[in-house]
Amino acid sequence: MTAQTIRETSQASRVGPATVGISVNGLTHRFGAGRQATLALQNVQLDIAPGEFHCLLGPSGCGKSTLLYLIGGFIPVQEGTIRTARGAVTRPGVDRGIVFQNFALFPWKTVRQNVLYGMENLGVAKAEREARAADLLAMVKLEKFANHYPSQLSGGMQQRAAIARTLAIEPDILLMDEPFGALDAQTRSVMQEELISIWQRTGKIIVFVTHDVQEAVLLGDRISVMSARPGRIETIVSCDFNREKGSPVRRAGEFAEQVQHLSALMHQQALT
């Protein structure tokens, strides 16, 4: 597939059911059975637009990762439906790429081999997949470490490798499970900027799980605030100021306001 046709097909799929990004309907999920069953998610309702950067924010145990894994198709849907532009989600698919907190790189493969793996499975021609891997590694600034094993890299570099590996299969949707949670503050902030720039360039839907209010406000177009036991979406807030070209001072003010608002909300939930 040439770059030309890729651009065309991605445009075509956007023309189709234009408003469907991800549509989650009446999703309820239990772990365990009988009396010991815990209600991980209760009647979750969520629509994510094409090209949206959506954050799932909540305390640990609120089911935000479970929701992400359900969208990914890694755990089977019990009650309700999840639909994307490609139809109902029933299993993992290369249209929904995932990045985990602990990277989950294949430790016996080099960085380059990790990036090539998905393209090999998809039957991408050798010359093209080599070229694409080189491009991606340059994009995440790992070209000098292409032949290193993951164990030889720092956490931030491993996470960049994992992101490159996922982008290699050109998913429509990028699912991210606290991807920067294991990184130090400095690396984390660099990675957040890089992710924004990747998102702006590719126009993918990103669903981003985090328990960090600032991270959510910094990254998201919209934020689903979740509560625990049972996991529910309490409210959805917009962070339009992220994308506006207003004065930095005004944006900083709105950022602080939103962080404060959400922190108060989270605090309340932690107490109840």
Place this chain on the structure above:
Amino acid sequence: MSFPPSPVGRAMAHLFDYVPLAILALAWEAIVRGGLVSPSVLPPFSEVVAEFFRLAGNGVIFVHAAISLRRIVIGLALAVAFGVTAGLLMSAIRPVRLVLQPLLGLLYPLPKSALVPLLMLLLGLGDSPKILLIFIGCLLPVVTNTFNGARGVDEKLMWSAANLGASRLGLFVIRFNAALPDILTGARTGVAFAFILLINAELIFGQDGLGYLIASTGGLGAYPTMFAAVILVVMLGFAADRLFGFIENRMLAWRAP
């Protein structure tokens, strides 16, 4: 990151590993020469070494060693091939697990050397009962480690593979690679088991092999020869374990240093 030590430094460090062995040899020599133990029961170490070189010179000891090693290599190779396959299938297919797990549970506490007379009756005195004994004995650590390793593979790693479009076979390959450290640990345990079981079997019913050499010379009271054979068994077992460690490090070069 640390600098790799110089070759000389490494050699020195390895030399110190053998200091305890040198002390053991000296103590052996001393208690016999000092009259604490009669030389007719325990020949002095120097005499055993001399006998070892005599046997090495006329090649007798190596003929027996080659026979023993051949049995070990065949038995162990079969155990690894079968054990790894069985362990992986157990982890992937529930009915296989349900059938094999109780069988392995029965086999586990059974002293494998108790099978020696039975195998001798069934298969005679040649190579096959000994190879079968090694196979049975080594199968257990290989299967158990493979199974546990394959079952303990990080779920997220398997999800990643599925997410990246892996086929069923592809997922199997990922699981195998992820379990490889455990598989090799099982096989290395198998190496030690193989030596123990083979010498055991050859001691009880053998016409050749190092175990036979130990039993026959010991029975005749030719203790220097017997000890020379015992020392060769120890050295071979040690060398095999080291060789395996080397292979393990090569295959798992990707591990964190």
